[in-house]
Amino acid sequence: MEAKQGPHVLILGGGFAGLWATRGLASAPVRITLVDRTNHHLFQPLLYQVATAGLSAPDIAAPLRHILRHQRNVSVRMDEVRSIDPQQRRVHCAEGVLEYDFLLVALGATHSYFGNDGWAPHAPGLKTLDDALRVRRRILSAFEAAERESDPLRRAALLNFVVIGAGPTGVELAGTLAEIARHTLPREFRHADPGTAGIHLVEAGAKVLAAMPDSLSASARRQLEALGVSVHLGNAVTAIDASGVHLGDRHIPSHTVLWAAGVAATPVARSLGVPLDRAGRVVVESDLSVPGHAGIFVAGDLVSIKDAAGRPVPGVAPAAKQMGAHVARAIRARLASRTPQPFRYRDFGNLATIGRMAAVVDLGRLRFSGILAWWFWLIAHIFFLIGFRNRLSVLLNWAWSYWTYQRGARIITGSEPPAEP
Amino acid sequence: MEAKQGPHVLILGGGFAGLWATRGLASAPVRITLVDRTNHHLFQPLLYQVATAGLSAPDIAAPLRHILRHQRNVSVRMDEVRSIDPQQRRVHCAEGVLEYDFLLVALGATHSYFGNDGWAPHAPGLKTLDDALRVRRRILSAFEAAERESDPLRRAALLNFVVIGAGPTGVELAGTLAEIARHTLPREFRHADPGTAGIHLVEAGAKVLAAMPDSLSASARRQLEALGVSVHLGNAVTAIDASGVHLGDRHIPSHTVLWAAGVAATPVARSLGVPLDRAGRVVVESDLSVPGHAGIFVAGDLVSIKDAAGRPVPGVAPAAKQMGAHVARAIRARLASRTPQPFRYRDFGNLATIGRMAAVVDLGRLRFSGILAWWFWLIAHIFFLIGFRNRLSVLLNWAWSYWTYQRGARIITGSEPPAEP
Numbered sequence: 001m002e003a004k005q006g007p008h009v010l011i012l013g014g015g016f017a018g019l020w021a022t023r024g025l026a027s028a029p030v031r032i033t034l035v036d037r038t039n040h041h042l043f044q045p046l047l048y049q050v051a052t053a054g055l056s057a058p059d060i061a062a063p064l065r066h067i068l069r070h071q072r073n074v075s076v077r078m079d080e081v082r083s084i085d086p087q088q089r090r091v092h093c094a095e096g097v098l099e100y101d102f103l104l105v106a107l108g109a110t111h112s113y114f115g116n117d118g119w120a121p122h123a124p125g126l127k128t129l130d131d132a133l134r135v136r137r138r139i140l141s142a143f144e145a146a147e148r149e150s151d152p153l154r155r156a157a158l159l160n161f162v163v164i165g166a167g168p169t170g171v172e173l174a175g176t177l178a179e180i181a182r183h184t185l186p187r188e189f190r191h192a193d194p195g196t197a198g199i200h201l202v203e204a205g206a207k208v209l210a211a212m213p214d215s216l217s218a219s220a221r222r223q224l225e226a227l228g229v230s231v232h233l234g235n236a237v238t239a240i241d242a243s244g245v246h247l248g249d250r251h252i253p254s255h256t257v258l259w260a261a262g263v264a265a266t267p268v269a270r271s272l273g274v275p276l277d278r279a280g281r282v283v284v285e286s287d288l289s290v291p292g293h294a295g296i297f298v299a300g301d302l303v304s305i306k307d308a309a310g311r312p313v314p315g316v317a318p319a320a321k322q323m324g325a326h327v328a329r330a331i332r333a334r335l336a337s338r339t340p341q342p343f344r345y346r347d348f349g350n351l352a353t354i355g356r357m358a359a360v361v362d363l364g365r366l367r368f369s370g371i372l373a374w375w376f377w378l379i380a381h382i383f384f385l386i387g388f389r390n391r392l393s394v395l396l397n398w399a400w401s402y403w404t405y406q407r408g409a410r411i412i413t414g415s416e417p418p419a420e421p
Numbered sequence: 422m423e424a425k426q427g428p429h430v431l432i433l434g435g436g437f438a439g440l441w442a443t444r445g446l447a448s449a450p451v452r453i454t455l456v457d458r459t460n461h462h463l464f465q466p467l468l469y470q471v472a473t474a475g476l477s478a479p480d481i482a483a484p485l486r487h488i489l490r491h492q493r494n495v496s497v498r499m500d501e502v503r504s505i506d507p508q509q510r511r512v513h514c515a516e517g518v519l520e521y522d523f524l525l526v527a528l529g530a531t532h533s534y535f536g537n538d539g540w541a542p543h544a545p546g547l548k549t550l551d552d553a554l555r556v557r558r559r560i561l562s563a564f565e566a567a568e569r570e571s572d573p574l575r576r577a578a579l580l581n582f583v584v585i586g587a588g589p590t591g592v593e594l595a596g597t598l599a600e601i602a603r604h605t606l607p608r609e610f611r612h613a614d615p616g617t618a619g620i621h622l623v624e625a626g627a628k629v630l631a632a633m634p635d636s637l638s639a640s641a642r643r644q645l646e647a648l649g650v651s652v653h654l655g656n657a658v659t660a661i662d663a664s665g666v667h668l669g670d671r672h673i674p675s676h677t678v679l680w681a682a683g684v685a686a687t688p689v690a691r692s693l694g695v696p697l698d699r700a701g702r703v704v705v706e707s708d709l710s711v712p713g714h715a716g717i718f719v720a721g722d723l724v725s726i727k728d729a730a731g732r733p734v735p736g737v738a739p740a741a742k743q744m745g746a747h748v749a750r751a752i753r754a755r756l757a758s759r760t761p762q763p764f765r766y767r768d769f770g771n772l773a774t775i776g777r778m779a780a781v782v783d784l785g786r787l788r789f790s791g792i793l794a795w796w797f798w799l800i801a802h803i804f805f806l807i808g809f810r811n812r813l814s815v816l817l818n819w820a821w822s823y824w825t826y827q828r829g830a831r832i833i834t835g836s837e838p839p840a841e842p
Binding site (some may be wrong): 039041056057058059061065066069070075077078079095096100124129130133139140141144145147148187188189191265302305375387392396397401406408409410411412413414 | 499
């Protein structure tokens with residue numbers, strides 16, 4: 001059924017980097033195996049919408065084997081990568097061992113609690129669909145618990161939401177939470193008033209959206225405050241427990257703390273046995289290959305590399321796609337006995353959404369914010385979604401939310417393990 | 422914020438019976454508390470579509486407090502009912518104790534393994550959204566595992582699906598599984614061929630859809646077989662374990678067994694301390710009140726009652742809605758010091774779907790099957806779905822599936838506890 005000939009390209013991870021590399025090798029004389037621990041490609045830029053009940057999980061994900069069904073030189077394997085053995089040219093997975101001629105490691109990043117792993121159960125992060133469904137359950141369950149609660153102090157704590165980290169994900173979560181509390185829910189509760197909910201965005205640094213120019217950061221902060229978010233800048237978290245968040249002497253009582261602060265490379269990278277940067281990312285050669293292993297490439301959030309101007313290439317979807325496409329070209333070059341070109345990051349700009357009709361856009365010379373930026377963000381994101389059905393469904397959901405302030409996926413599924421003390 | 426006056430009507434369960442009773446009391450001078458363990462009303466007739474990846478969870482569920490947001494005499498409480506104390510007029514929930522003047526118990530049914538609870542981990546049933554997501558995960562994961570498997574016997578077992586029980590749910594599951602294996606997946610796999618999957622429908626009785634007239638049962642069986650389902654009638658299951666299903670001496674090796682055979686009333690009914698039938702349902706008075714407790718009513722799948730012709734009223738959505746509406750009228754009668762009328766079940770007919778363009782319809786004098794029955798079934802179900810957004814989304818998904826044979830929700834979420842031996 002598949003191409004039985006040609007070198008075997010093993011691609012670990014079906015995110016933007018892995019998928020774009022796979023597609024870039026569609027007409028190459030190779031056999032490709034794409035391994036992912038899930039069965040789907042996830043459109044991560046809209047993950048916060050699943051977490052905040054605006055979209056359903058299938059709206060932003062598509063089965064990898066469905067996306068790649070017409071590419072006959074690819075075999076998709078759902079499996080979890082455990083370690084890489086570059087000497088033996090083998091990858092150890094939960095369900096077997098795979099060999100390769102070329103390897104692309106595109107396993108991405110996970111959230112990092114900066115060594116405070118005890119915070120994890122109290123402050124879930126947002127990287128996978130399961131993470132998003134867990135965050136959704138926590139948010140919706142907090143409003144339900146507040147409605148049952150008769151003690152005013154406990155009710156107030158249940159209606160306090162704290163988002164840690166004011167990068168793009170933290171800003172999206174805080175803005176959307178404010179929208180839900182102020183606009184979506186109020187008429188539906190009889191005892192607790194969601195309109196009194198406190199939405200706190202806590203950031204150790206001096207500004208929100210640190211990657212943005214100062215004027216847009218300031219605009220984003222104003223837009224957040226206009227939505228009803230309390231922005232706490234220059235406040236490092238010192239502890240998170242069942243009672244809430246500690247910022248030095250200050251304490252914000254809360255039952256719903258969301259983690260959007262730290263990102264670390266997947267620990268599998270260590271098994272490569274090559275130098276990593278402080279965040280655990282692989283320091284690659286200019287063509288994205290691993291030093292000393294010309295047949296192994298790294299792409300996406302796992303890569304530590306600088307652009308032409310000497311700035312680190314950011315961990316964003318466009319960079320991952322460009323790296324994936326580059327690795328496909330590099331492998332084709334090797335097959336043709338040519339030397340691969342160095343990777344060059346093209347920065348097309350930087351968008352961040354904040355909430356309903358609030359966003360900031362930085363296209364280099366052109367910078368704008370507010371409603372226009374929101375429409376720009378919306379159109380760009382729907383355009384880049386994979387699959388016609390998904391686009392239609394997301395568009396429908398968005399139109400619905402826009403006109404009614406309602407969110408179509410306010411369904412609690414799954415259950416929590418018992419809370420830890 | 423709510424009506425503080427009037428007797429307190431406590432409604433346990435936000436399914437069809439509980440929701441229709443709540444709506445029937447919209448203009449009554451009462452305070453209503455509606456308790457459900459989930460935050461949503463579930464359109465159970467389409468639950469098999471979530472289990473088979475045709476629809477997403479939010480497509481067939483809507484938050485109870487959203488549905489009831491304009492009914493000011495209702496307060497919705499997400500909580501789990503533990504037991505009822507009719508003497509003290511109290512209901513004990515996981516998160517508190519509730520008192521009542523009138524009580525409606527509409528907690529429905531759960532699946533029953535006829536005393537073989539050890540079968541449960543190997544053969545999940547289908548009653549809640551979490552059940553449906555678990556079944557979806559099992560089905561999709563089996564195809565993924567088959568694709569990884571190199572041993573032909575083990576691969577065959579992974580591609581064997583067994584549905585136990587040929588009632589409406591079992592028939593829907595088997596028919597849709599056949600559709601997925603034969604039409605949706607084949608081009609997407611490189612090693613395992615989903616087209617060779619065995620779909621087995623096992624039934625202890627002599628026909629499929631036992632509630633249907635013989636001619637329609639026979640037609641349903643022919644339609645199932647045309648879709649590629651192996652129908653095993655008169656075969657009682659003697660054991661289910663990790664290796665598959667045992668039917669006396671016969672063994673069907675399978676990793677994916679789905680339970681659609683037994684239904685039992687929720688065990689909470691026992692705490693009422695009144696006579697129950699063999700399935701644990703409450704034997705009620707003609708007005709649906711509980712013998713000896715004129716202020717307590719039961720409705721929906723928890724009720725054991727016969728219709729005018731002496732046949733048991735079936736556990737279907739229209740019966741639950743009629744009972745819920747009846748209880749609302751009975752409570753209004755009591756408030757006006759009138760005697761409630763007896764409940765009369767109006768049987769409007771019986772529909773069952775089998776798969777793509779395959780269904781049977783029994784409207785009493787009018788009986789038909791095949792494509793026309795499927796369109797009739799589809800239109801009826803979309804019409805009865807709650808919420809305009811849901812209808813639009815389901816219609817869109819159905820149109821998509823219809824033209825492309827694709828299913829829009831083929832996303833594995835959550836994880837299984839380790840398989841038991």
